[in-house]
Amino acid sequence: MKKLWFLGLGLSLLLVGCSDAGSEEGKKEESAKSSEENTDAAGELMDFYLNLTTTVNGTDIDLNGYEAAVGGETPPTGDELAKLEEAAAVSAEESAEAVENTEIPSGLDDYKKDIEEFKATLAESYTLKAEALKAEGEADLSAAEEKMIEAENQIKAILDKAGLVSSSLVNDLNG
Template sequence: MKKVWVLGLGLSLALAGCSDSGSDKEKKDEASKAEENTDTAGELMDYYLNLTTTVNGVDIDLNGYEEAMAGEEPPAGDELAALKESAQASAKASAEAVEGMEIPDGLGDQKDAVESFQSTLAESYNMKADELAKDGEADFTAADEKLNEAENQIKKVLDEAGLVSSSLISDLNG
């Protein structure tokens, strides 16, 4: 009877030891995933901040044109022509800057979504440049819709990464 009891106790201890090692592995896996998510979020945030800073460095004339046209007395004549020309160059430079942004390799599953966002944002700037090349007043309605689409895309990516989403439009025009 004592032998059965000792054998039962030994088996119980062995099983308890096995189940603990399994939970240790699960804890390590969870810690690894948490660290990976933190790294991804950090890379994503660095990418976003770098993108907005870069674009804000080249879209100054485009923002100036849009602000002037929204004013009480929009410019006309030679002043308007000069503003449109510099705004068009600014829009092209902004699209090129966006297209030239390097997407970090560490984004994992979100890399495709960031590539799509980046393409949409560049398209928005190209649409503005095309509108500014036309005679007459530029109509940015379609380009602004494309910019809203880009904002929704990046918000979704930021949310999925556990980051507080920002307003892309405010970050680029603010």
């Protein structure tokens, strides 16, 4: 009877040991899979960000030129200023449209809501610039600049959440 009891106890311990090893192996596989998914999402997020900034930099050239000219030592006046403002307004509208049309990759579903908010804020910044440039009198871009700072803070939070080094959106778009 004692032999049967020891045999049963031995088999029980063996089964418990095997099941623990299997669960640890499963945990390691899950951890590796989760880490790989995070790396993939971080890569897709960087691709999204770089694609967005490259696209916008292709459309906001006249806007950046206007801002540089107005902030220069001898700002333009009269007809020259009017032409620069008109071109900058069109550039700002195209930039807002480019931001809105930038698609969010399917691998970023965990960040989708935050990215959509970021895109809306950034597009609003460009829309505010366009409206200010079209308005009569001197263009006041302060509200648009505040929106740009808000968008920069949003993308920094998204990049930080993904474990990426945050970048300066303002520098990336105006640099």
